[in-house]
Each structure stands twice: as structure tokens, then as C-alpha cells.
Amino acid sequence: MSEEQIKSLEKQFEARIARDEKIEPKDWMPEKYRKTHIRQMSQHAHSEIVGMLPEGNWITRAPSLRRKVALLAKVQDEAGHGLYLYSATETLGISREEMYEQLHTGKAKYSSIFNYPTITWADMGAIGWLVDGAAIINQVPLCNTSYGPYARAMIRVCKEESFHQRQGYEIMIKLANGTPEQKEMAQDALNRWWWPSLMMLGPTDAESIHTEQSMKWKLKRKSNDDLRQQFIDQTVPQAELIGLTIPDPDLKWNEERKSYDFGAIDWDEFWQVVKGHGPMNKVRMKARVDAWENGKWVRDAAMAHAEKKQERKEKQAV
Amino acid sequence: MKNENLYNYILGIADNSLILGQRLGELTGHGPSLETDIACTNISLDLFGQVRSYFQYAAKIAGDERTEDDIAMLRKEREYKNVLLVEQPNTNFAYTLGRQFLFDVYHLAFLKELQKSADLTLSAIANKCIKEVSYHERFSSDWVKRLGDGTEESRAKMQEAINDLWTYTDELFHQTEADKTMVAEGIGVDVTKLKEAYYKNVSDLLLESTLEVPESKYFQKGGKQGIHTEHLGYLLSDLQYMQRTYPNMEW
Amino acid sequence: MSTKNWPLWEVFVRSKNGLEHRHCGSLHAADEDMALENARDVYTRRSEGVSIWVVESKHITASNPENNGEMFEPAQDKVYRHPTFYDLPDEVKHM
Numbered sequence: 250m251s252e253e254q255i256k257s258l259e260k261q262f263e264a265r266i267a268r269d270e271k272i273e274p275k276d277w278m279p280e281k282y283r284k285t286h287i288r289q290m291s292q293h294a295h296s297e298i299v300g301m302l303p304e305g306n307w308i309t310r311a312p313s314l315r316r317k318v319a320l321l322a323k324v325q326d327e328a329g330h331g332l333y334l335y336s337a338t339e340t341l342g343i344s345r346e347e348m349y350e351q352l353h354t355g356k357a358k359y360s361s362i363f364n365y366p367t368i369t370w371a372d373m374g375a376i377g378w379l380v381d382g383a384a385i386i387n388q389v390p391l392c393n394t395s396y397g398p399y400a401r402a403m404i405r406v407c408k409e410e411s412f413h414q415r416q417g418y419e420i421m422i423k424l425a426n427g428t429p430e431q432k433e434m435a436q437d438a439l440n441r442w443w444w445p446s447l448m449m450l451g452p453t454d455a456e457s458i459h460t461e462q463s464m465k466w467k468l469k470r471k472s473n474d475d476l477r478q479q480f481i482d483q484t485v486p487q488a489e490l491i492g493l494t495i496p497d498p499d500l501k502w503n504e505e506r507k508s509y510d511f512g513a514i515d516w517d518e519f520w521q522v523v524k525g526h527g528p529m530n531k532v533r534m535k536a537r538v539d540a541w542e543n544g545k546w547v548r549d550a551a552m553a554h555a556e557k558k559q560e561r562k563e564k565q566a567v
Numbered sequence: 568m569k570n571e572n573l574y575n576y577i578l579g580i581a582d583n584s585l586i587l588g589q590r591l592g593e594l595t596g597h598g599p600s601l602e603t604d605i606a607c608t609n610i611s612l613d614l615f616g617q618v619r620s621y622f623q624y625a626a627k628i629a630g631d632e633r634t635e636d637d638i639a640m641l642r643k644e645r646e647y648k649n650v651l652l653v654e655q656p657n658t659n660f661a662y663t664l665g666r667q668f669l670f671d672v673y674h675l676a677f678l679k680e681l682q683k684s685a686d687l688t689l690s691a692i693a694n695k696c697i698k699e700v701s702y703h704e705r706f707s708s709d710w711v712k713r714l715g716d717g718t719e720e721s722r723a724k725m726q727e728a729i730n731d732l733w734t735y736t737d738e739l740f741h742q743t744e745a746d747k748t749m750v751a752e753g754i755g756v757d758v759t760k761l762k763e764a765y766y767k768n769v770s771d772l773l774l775e776s777t778l779e780v781p782e783s784k785y786f787q788k789g790g791k792q793g794i795h796t797e798h799l800g801y802l803l804s805d806l807q808y809m810q811r812t813y814p815n816m817e818w
Numbered sequence: 819m820s821t822k823n824w825p826l827w828e829v830f831v832r833s834k835n836g837l838e839h840r841h842c843g844s845l846h847a848a849d850e851d852m853a854l855e856n857a858r859d860v861y862t863r864r865s866e867g868v869s870i871w872v873v874e875s876k877h878i879t880a881s882n883p884e885n886n887g888e889m890f891e892p893a894q895d896k897v898y899r900h901p902t903f904y905d906l907p908d909e910v911k912h913m
Contacts, residue, residue: 276883298601305596309589309802312809312818313636314622317592318615324595325608329860332601336844339826345846346823370809370818405843409864420818428816536597544599546724547660550717551848552822557716558849600824602845602856609859709851 255279266466271397274340282466286396287341288357289468291348294334295359299352299533301327303367304376312370319416320373326413330406337398353538355525362449364527371424371431371438377417378487379439379446383480385414387450390470418487425491432492439488440496447511448519450477456516481509573686574628575648575745576755578638579791580681581621582649585639586799587670588614589806590657599660606706610667613699620692640810644800645793648743652735654790654799658728661714661721665728668707672768673739675704676761685753708772715776722777729773730781737786739765826875827853829860831867839871847872 250258259279265272272278301324308324311317335345351357362380367373388410391403424435451457451473463469471479481500488495499512521527568574591611598604622635652670657663678700681693714725740762742750749755770780789795809818824846830839842861847853853872861867881889897903906913 273883275880298596301596308592308595309805310808312813312816314615314619314639316818318612318619321592321595321608321612321615325605325612325863328596328601328605328608329863332605332845332860333843335601336826339844344823402843423818428813430813431816540597540599544603544660546718546720547599547603547714548824548848550721551713551852552824553721554713554717555849555852600846602847602852602860605863606856606859609863706855709855713848713852 263465266395270395271400272395273397281462283341285462285466285468286399287338287343289463290334290338290341290396290399291343291351292358292360294331294338294348295352295357296363297327297331297334299359299363299537300380301331302533302536303363303365303529304373306367307370307373310370311373316373316420323377323413323416326409329409333402333405334399337396337402340398349541353534353541355534358523360449361519361522361527362445363533364522364529365441365445366529369434369438371420371434372442374417374420374424374435375438375442377413377415378421379417379442379484380449381410381414381417382484383446383449383476385410386476386480386483391468393467393470395467421493422491425493435491436493439493443496444514444518445522447477447480447514448516448522450480452516452519453514478508481511485509568629570628572745572748573754574625575743576749577621577625577628577689579648579743579745580677581618581625582647583653583670583674584614584621585618586647586649586802587653587667588612588618589802590653590655590666591663594657594663607663610703610706613696613703617692617696617699620695624688624692636810640807644795644803647790647795647799647803648793649790649795649799650735650738651787651790651796652732652739654796654802655732655735656798659724661724661728662732664707664710664714665725665732667703668711668772669729669732669736669769670739671700671704671707672772673736673761673765675700676765677756677758680756680761684755689754711772711778712776715773715778725776726778729778730783733781733783734785734787736765736769738788738790741788741791743791824848827857827872828875828878829853829857830871830873831857831861832869833866834868839869842866844875850874 258277262272262277262279262282272282304320304324304327308317308320311320335348338348339345348357352359367376385407388403388407392400392407394400394403421435421439424431426432454460454472454474457473460469460472485495485500497512499510501510502508503510522530525531588611591607591614595604595608595611598607618639619635622638625638626633626635650670652666655662655666675697678693678697682690682697684690684693711725714721716722717725740758742757742759746755746758750757773780787796825848826844827847828844829842831842832839845853845856845860847856850872853874854870857870857872862870
């Protein structure tokens with residue numbers, strides 16, 4: 250194809266997206282569109298499955314049977330969501346194994362928040378309430394993104410995730426209304442998860458690359474800073490309602506903006522974690538790599554068995 | 568307690584599901600593939616659902632303040648009545664699936680009988696569980712076949728797991744005192760009658776999976792009397808951690 | 819020893835009798851039995867279905883969007899295939 254032809258195709262392509270038409274797997278698409286989508290969608294999938302680990306850490310220790318089944322179901326949903334997203338990404342011509350390879354070698358990123366440790370039961374509450382809360386803000390607009398398989402996967406994800414945040418907030422309510430010790434546990438979790446949750450919404454607009462192109466392709470509908478403000482504005486009253494204090498002395502309602510002003514985020518910490526030096530980066534990655542490598546003989550056996558079965562079937566047919 | 572035999576009988580049934588569910592829960596997030604991970608978590612969820620039905624009923628029978636969680640998490644090690652089989656660790660996927668298979672075949676046969684119980688609550692619970700467990704049995708049988716008749720490596724691993732777990736199978740058919748009373752009252756299941764069909768079904772599937780049926784006649788027992796393997800203590804310290812560390816609180 | 823990866827399968831779920839099976843996503847499985855079991859565990863966890871079809875993705879033949887013009891546009895001007903093409907007197911309310 251000549252450069253001119255490509256330019257014209259690209260123009261038509263952008264026009265389709267501007268008209269809110271969806272792009273489907275076999276449609277022509279600019280290479281950059283394909284690559285950007287593979288990167289963002291696989292990163293999203295990786296976040297789901299790495300995200301299983303900090304919560305999975307408490308499944309065996311959940312304090313009641315009711316909490317245990319809710320947590321099991323939630324972590325299982327995350328596996329499901331990873332699966333939907335990997336499948337959607339595979340329509341762009343990359344295999345799940347290749348994506349795992351990128352994750353395991355550190356080439357692909359996942360959400361930095363999962364590199365923090367879950368050290369008390371209240372962390373299950375804080376993750377559901379804050380981390381899922383922030384994730385929902387990010388994800389809901391993606392139900393309308395331009396790439397069909399991604400949008401469809403996100404519709405399913407958002408529908409299923411609606412119980413996740415409630416599950417977390419309910420844990421927090423119970424703790425906040427419990428004994429002083431329980432309330433302290435809840436406050437401590439909020440103190441530790443608040444800032445990482447704000448960071449999770451991405452670097453400030455000034456430092457964020459890709460944003461403009463992503464907006465055009467509806468991979469992003471709002472800037473990181475707008476999302477962060479939305480998250481803060483919706484979360485602060487929820488904290489107040491259950492008597493917990495947001496750990497930010499500069500947090501103040503701004504009547505003029507009808508929004509909360511908030512304190513400075515420690516971006517050095519953010520970049521440290523993103524670059525692989527958070528408290529749990531190595532542990533999380535080891536858990537993923539171990540699961541994959543220890544599972545190899547199982548996956549191979551299943552394939553070998555399937556082939557034998559097929560051969561037998563063919564012999565019978567002859 | 569007025570109906571202590573029934574209470575103990577229910578705990579004996581439910582503890583198997585509790586401990587096995589807990590074991591499977593350890594694996595969530597660490598399975599050999601996402602699909603398998605989701606499937607094993609589903610089995611765990613089914614088992615915990617069953618546990619809750621049984622313990623809620625047991626709590627009602629006890630008729631005091633105790634709750635399903637007290638029963639699940641606040642007993643001492645010797646008071647758990649599960650069979651030794653279900654507390655065995657997830658050494659590798661062959662052990663996990665082998666344990667599941669050896670239990671599922673028993674569990675399904677047991678529930679089919681429990682459906683006929685004169686105790687209407689137990690028969691209703693059995694009626695619901697049987698659908699779940701039929702699926703478990705299908706799932707674990709399929710996997711034993713895959714691993715048995717898969718690669719050389721997987722056959723060796725599956726055979727090793729079956730050989731090691733075999734010693735815990737006989738206990739499934741031991742009758743406790745509570746069992747005997749409950750059988751006499753038409754409430755309980757006579758597990759001794761399930762034994763022959765069990766070994767036949769298990770053996771058939773092992774042979775179909777190109778595996779050998781272990782010949783060892785040396786069996787371990789004690790779980791039903793609360794005398795467990797060393798593995799259970801660690802499992803319980805996780806299971807009970809919150810309730811022990813923060814007593815008398817609501818979660 | 820086989821080192822092939824589990825192939826991809828497409829999953830179709832009938833949400834209740836009377837409705838058609840609809841494509842709801844895909845998954846990996848070594849064989850058709852596993853594909854069905856995985857589909858049940860992945861796509862019907864919230865009672866979404868009463869029947870499942872699975873088909874290995876490589877067996878699906880799809881039309882090429884580049885041929886959309888010749889494939890689908892010729893149908894657009896065949897308006898006589900639709901009831902609104904035909905004139906009816908106002909007195910006839912339902913037909």
C-alpha cells in the first residue's frame with residue numbers, strides 16, 4: 250500500500266471513530282491503533298490477574314464464612330475479568346502466552362497499586378472500597394470505547410464488578426461501627442491505601458503521555474486529573490459517613506469549584522513502584538511466574554490427552 | 568444439648584466440605600491456567616455454601632448463642648471430624664485433583680443416600696448439594712483422565728498422588744458412634760454399604776486413565792475421631808486466625 | 819512431549835429457552851469437554867445460561883470487511899422486501 254493510500258485509510262478510520270462507529274477485529278486499522286490497544290488492554294488484563302494476589306492472600310483467613318465466600322467470588326471474578334480482557338486482546342493478533350511472557354519479563358506493566366501488601370483484614374475493605382472505586386471510575390467510560398471487543402468485555406466487567414465496591418465498603422462499615430480496635434484497623438487501612446489509590450489513576454496530565462491520541466480513540470474519556478478529582482469528591486463523603494478520616498491535612502471543600510482541594514501526591518513513590526521497586530513487586534511477579542511454570546506440565550498433559558483422544562476418534566471413524 | 572448425636576453427625580459431614588473448601592481456596596490465583604483457577608474456585612464456593620447450610624442447621628439444633636462461624640472457626644483441633652483425606656495439602660495439581668476425585672466419588676454416593684434421610688432438612692440440603700457434587704465428580708474425573716493419560720510426566724505425577732492418597736480412602740467408610748445412632752434412626756447414611764461400589768468406580772476410572780490401582784492394604788484413620796495429620800493444625804491456624812485474635816467481634 | 823498451547827474456543831450461551839444462543843466471549847481449552855466445562859465455570863457463574871455451545875475458533879469462517887460493499891450494500895436498495903414499501907388505504911389499520 251502506498252503512503253498516500255494509508256493516509257486516506259487512516260482518515261476514513263478516524264472519521265468512523267468520530268461518528269461513534271465501532272472497530273471490529275478484522276477491520277483495517279492503523280498499526281498504532283493495534284499496538285496501543287494491545288498495550289492498554291493487556292495491561293488491563295494483567296492488572297486483573299495480579300490484582301487477585303493481594304486479596305487472595307486473605308481468603309484462608311477471612312473472619313466469617315459469609316466474608317469468605319464473598320471474597321472468593323470477588324477474586325474469582327478478577328480471574329474472569331482477566332480472561333475476558335485477554336480474549337479481547339487476542340483478537341488483535343497476540344496470544345495469551347505472548348502476553349504472559351511480556352508480563353513475566355517485566356516488559357508489560359500492571360496497575361501499581363497491587364504492589365502494596367495486604368497486612369490486615371481491613372485491607373480487604375479498603376481495596377474493595379477505594380481500589381475498586383477508582384477502577385470503576387476508569388472503567389465505566391471504556392464500555393463505550395471504539396474497539397468493539399474491548400467495549401463488550403468492559404460491559405461484562407462493569408456489570409459484574411458492581412458488587413465488588415459494595416463488598417469492600419460493607420467490610421469498612423462493619424469495622425468502623427465495631428470495637429475501637431476494629432475502627433482503628435479500618436482507619437489504618439484507609440491511611441495506607443488512600444494515597445496509592447489516588448496514584449492509581451495515573452500521573453498528572455502534565456506528565457501523562459499518550460493522552461491526546463487515547464482520547465480520540467475513546468480509550469480515555471477524561472484526563473487523569475479529572476478522574477482523580479471525581480474519585481476524591483465521591484469518596485470523601487463516604488468516609489465521613491462512617492466516621493473515618495481521609496489522611497490528608499490539606500483536604501478542604503472548595504465552594505467555588507464545588508470540589509475538594511487536596512494535598513500534594515508523592516510522585517516519587519509512584520514512579521518507584523512503577524519502575525519495579527514497590528514493597529511487593531518481586532513477590533507478586535514470582536507468584537505469577539510460579540503459577541505459570543508449575544502449571545506447564547498440567548497444560549501439556551491436557552493437550553497431549555486431547556490429541557490422543559482425537560487420534561482414537563479418527564481411527565474409529567476409519 | 569437435646570440432640571447431640573444429630574449435631575455431631577452434621578458436623579462430621581460438614582467438616583469434610585469445610586476443610587476441602589479451605590484447601591481449594593488456597594489455590595485461587597495460583598492455578599495452572601485462568602480457566603482452571605476459576606473452576607477450582609467454583610468448587611470451593613460450592614463447598615462453603617454447603618458448609619453454611621449444615622452449620623446453620625447445626626446451630627439451630629444446638630439452640631444456644633452459637634453461630635455458623637463459631638462452629639466453623641472456634642473449635643479445637645481434636646474437635647474437627649473431617650476425614651484425613653480432605654486435609655492433605657496441595658502438593659501439586661495431581662494431588663489437588665486426586666484428592667478431589669477420591670473424595671467426590673464418595674461424596675456423591677453419600678449424598679444420594681442422604682437424600683433419603685428421615686431428617687427433612689438434611690435431605691433437602693443433600694438434594695441441593697447433589698447437583699453441585701455431580702459436577703465436581705465429573706470435573707475431577709475428567710482431570711484424572713487427562714493427567715493419567717496425558718504425558719509420561721503427568722502420568723507419573725498422577726500415579727504418585729493416587730498412591731499417596733490411597734491410604735486415606737478406607738477411612739471414608741468407617742462408622743462413628745454418632746453414625747450408628749443416626750443410621751438406626753433412619754437419619755444417617757450407612758457408609759459401610761458404599762464401600763464396594765466406591766472402590767469399583769474409582770478403580771474403573773483409574774484403569775481408564777491408564778493408571779494402576781494401588782494394591783496397598785495399609786490405611787490411615789483417625790480424622791473422624793479428631794486425630795488428624797500434622798497438616799490440619801496449620802490449616803486451622805489460618806482458618807481461625809481472625810476469630811482467635813479478635814474474639815467476640817462482628818465482621 | 820507436546821508444548822502446544824490450549825487452542826481458543828468461542829462460547830455461545832442461551833440465556834433461557836425460547837431465546838437464541840448468543841456469542842458471549844472466548845476461552846482456552848485443550849478439548850471440547852474442557853471447553854464446555856470452562857465455559858460453564860467462566861460464563862454462567864451468575865446463572866446466565868441454560869445451554870452452551872462451544873466451537874474452536876479456527877473452525878469459524880468469517881466474511882472479510884473489505885468485501886462489505888459487495889456483500890452487504892446490494893441489499894440496501896431492495897426496499898420492496900420490507901412491508902413499509904407497500905401502500906395501504908388508511909382504513910386498513912392492521913395488516
